[in-house]
Amino acid sequence: MRFPRVAILGVGMWQPTFPNAQSWLAGTPDEAAQKPLGSSLDRVNRRRAGQLGRALADVTAEAIAMAKVDGGTVATIVGSAIGEAATMIGLLDQMWRHQQPMSPADFTVSVHNAASGLISIANKNRGMTTSIAADENTPAAALMEAIGLVVTTDQPVLLACADEPAPENLAGQAPPWAMLASAIVLGPVAEGSGAHGRALATLEVAHGPTSTLRPDRFAPLAVANPQIGLAWLVDAVLRGHSGI
DSSP states (O other): OOOOEEEEEEEEEEBTTBOSHHHHHHTOOOTTOOSOOOTTSOHHHHHHOOHHHHHHHHHHHHHHHHHTOOTTTOEEEEEOSSOSHHHHHHHHIIIIISOOOOOHHHHHTTSTTHHHHHHHHHTTOOSOEEEEOOGGGHHHHHHHHHHHHHHHHOSOEEEEEEEOOOOHHHHTTSOOOOOEEEEEEEEETTTOOSTTSSOSEEEESSOOSSOOOOOTTSOHHHHTSTTHHHHHHHHHHHHTOOOO
C-alpha cells in the first residue's frame, strides 16, 4: 500500500517569550514578548483580534514567508480546541449576568472561526479556509485534512493550530496551560520550495519503527496545551529530527 507523502515547506511558532520559530530554535527567550503582536493584520483587525487571533496571524505569516507561497491563494486550515472561548464567555456574562447589550463587533470575533476569517481578510485570501476542533486530537485531525487537500489538489496548504489559556469558568478543574500557536505549510513533495529552494522535511501517513516525537524541552504549561502536537512537529522540523 502506498501512503500519502507531502513536503513541509515552512513553519511558524509562538509561545510566551518565544515570538517566532527562530527564537525558539536559538533558545533565546525575549522576556518582553509575553503577548502576540498580530503584526500581519491590518490596524482595524489587529485592534479587533483577541490574543488567539493575533498569535495565529503571527505564526501563519511566518510560515507563509518561509515557504514562499502566495498568501492570497493558499488553502488555510485553522485548528483550536476552545477557539475564542474567553471572548465568548465575556459576552455571555455581559448579556445574562450584567444585563447589558452585546456588541455586534465583539460577537464577530467570538465565534470559533474568527481567527480563520481575520487571517483570510489580512492576506486577501481567495482560497478555501476551514476551522477544526477535536480537543487534543485537533493537530492530528487538521493534519489529515491538510494532507488530503495537498494530495487531491497538488497545491500547498497552510495549517495552524493554537489555543489560549482556558477561562476558569469554562475549564473547571482542568489543568491550566499557556498560550501556544504553531503553523506549517505543506505541499507536494516534487514542489519542495522551502526557504533554501527545497522542502524542509517530508511527512508521510504511515506507522514506522521510529521514536515518538515528544521533546522534553517544552515547558509543562506548553505541554498541557491541546495543540502541543503541532508544536512538537515544528520543533522536529527545525532541528532536523525524525519520528512519529
